[in-house]
Amino acid sequence: MSSDQQETTTTVDGSGTTTMRATTAATTTTTTFSSQRLRINPNNEHRPESYEDLKLDFPSAVYSSLEKYLPQQILVSTRDDKVKFMTDIMLRHLPHGERSRAQRHSVYRQKIITNYQPLHKELYTLAPMQCFVPSFIKAINESSEKSFRSIISEPSPGVFVFDMLQPSFCEMMLAEVENFEKWVGETKFRIMRPNTMNKYGAVLDDFGLDSMLDKLMESFIRPMTKVFFSDVGGATLDSHHGFVVEYGKDRDLDLGFHVDDSEVTLNVCLGNQFVGGELFFRGTRCERHVNTTTKPDEIYDYSHVPGQAVLHRGRHRHGARATTSGHRVNMLLWCRSSVFRELKSHQKEFSSWCGECFCEKKEEKGRALDALRQKLVKAVSAPQA
Numbered sequence: 422m423s424s425d426q427q428e429t430t431t432t433v434d435g436s437g438t439t440t441m442r443a444t445t446a447a448t449t450t451t452t453t454f455s456s457q458r459l460r461i462n463p464n465n466e467h468r469p470e471s472y473e474d475l476k477l478d479f480p481s482a483v484y485s486s487l488e489k490y491l492p493q494q495i496l497v498s499t500r501d502d503k504v505k506f507m508t509d510i511m512l513r514h515l516p517h518g519e520r521s522r523a524q525r526h527s528v529y530r531q532k533i534i535t536n537y538q539p540l541h542k543e544l545y546t547l548a549p550m551q552c553f554v555p556s557f558i559k560a561i562n563e564s565s566e567k568s569f570r571s572i573i574s575e576p577s578p579g580v581f582v583f584d585m586l587q588p589s590f591c592e593m594m595l596a597e598v599e600n601f602e603k604w605v606g607e608t609k610f611r612i613m614r615p616n617t618m619n620k621y622g623a624v625l626d627d628f629g630l631d632s633m634l635d636k637l638m639e640s641f642i643r644p645m646t647k648v649f650f651s652d653v654g655g656a657t658l659d660s661h662h663g664f665v666v667e668y669g670k671d672r673d674l675d676l677g678f679h680v681d682d683s684e685v686t687l688n689v690c691l692g693n694q695f696v697g698g699e700l701f702f703r704g705t706r707c708e709r710h711v712n713t714t715t716k717p718d719e720i721y722d723y724s725h726v727p728g729q730a731v732l733h734r735g736r737h738r739h740g741a742r743a744t745t746s747g748h749r750v751n752m753l754l755w756c757r758s759s760v761f762r763e764l765k766s767h768q769k770e771f772s773s774w775c776g777e778c779f780c781e782k783k784e785e786k787g788r789a790l791d792a793l794r795q796k797l798v799k800a801v802s803a804p805q806a
């Protein structure tokens with residue numbers, strides 16, 4: 422047994438959790454104050470507007486998904502009115518601490534966006550041909566399990582590996598990340614790091630890449646997660662936390678054993694030259710079973726290749742070994758589903774995707790079968806009256 426299996430699994434929380442909670446609040450808010458009431462039954466005929474071009478307090482996808490719940494008089498009003506109405510409701514339904522945190526974060530983000538000069542503006546809009554390798558684009562265009570399987574390997578259950586990014590795109594992203602760090606150093610601006618475990622790296626959403634990453638999730642990742650991760654809300658991913666992490670000398674060394682605050686995580690290596698840094702996977706677990714032992718067939722180690730992506734459930738326990746030399750930068754996209762989180766909060770049954778729940782369920786079935794068998798044997802062998 423390797424030492425990482427005995428450690429307690431940490432749940433890594435990102436600084437983007439406000440986004441997630443806001444999403445949850447939005448979907449569960451069906452009744453509210455009398456002056457600001459949403460429809461209980463959504464208007465499914467309504468085609469929502471796009472809010473991607475606006476700087477908003479919450480992710481643009483949340484506005485689009487909430488729109489069909491708007492009362493008729495707001496629904497026919499201007500986009501600005503709709504934004505104001507929905508923002509008011511979301512802010513009102515967040516607990517006070519959370520609300521001021523959301524507002525502070527919005528001010529923080531605005532400060533970066535107005536002061537930071539992007540190095541490669543073309544990164545900020547998603548141009549598939551410049552960004553992805555042709556095999557990936559082809560598979561997404563066909564969008565079938567067969568086409569995905571033709572470019573993906575699944576070296577361990579629930580871990581999907583495929584070539585995704587063009588080398589030139591990786592280079593541009595690396596240069597942009599370097600530019601972030603340079604700007605942070607020069608301006609002494611205190612940025613929030615990606616999560617509670619990484620001391621280096623940056624939140625891409627805070628640097629203006631949020632709508633690009635929204636597009637990446639909606640048009641390129643969700644078609645795949647819909648097929649491979651439907652059991653954890655893969656079809657309904659609606660918000661994300663996007664960031665880069667940096668490993669090596671003067672950066673983070675390794676990353677302890679943990680689970681992500683996501684339904685599905687996309688992890689792409691951007692480069693550059695490095696030794697070590699392997700990802701180790703140790704089985705998927707629900708909250709109740711997060712610290713249970715690893716089964717031999719759940720042990721899998723993956724070595725990063727620049728441009729290559731790994732897709733896995735957030736609850737798939739993992740960590741990163743030390744990057745012993747060079748400099749490694751990875752881009753991560755934690756994809757979340759407010760629908761899945763809402764449903765999960767009501768669920769008392771076994772989780773279909775947890776390795777331990779699966780075993781417990783099997784054992785329970787076995788016990789029930791044994792009991793039935795014994796009952797039958799007893800009935801048959803009982804002396805006849």
Ligand SMILES: [Zn+2]
Pocket residue numbers: 706707708709710772775776777778779
């Ligand atoms: Zn479980």
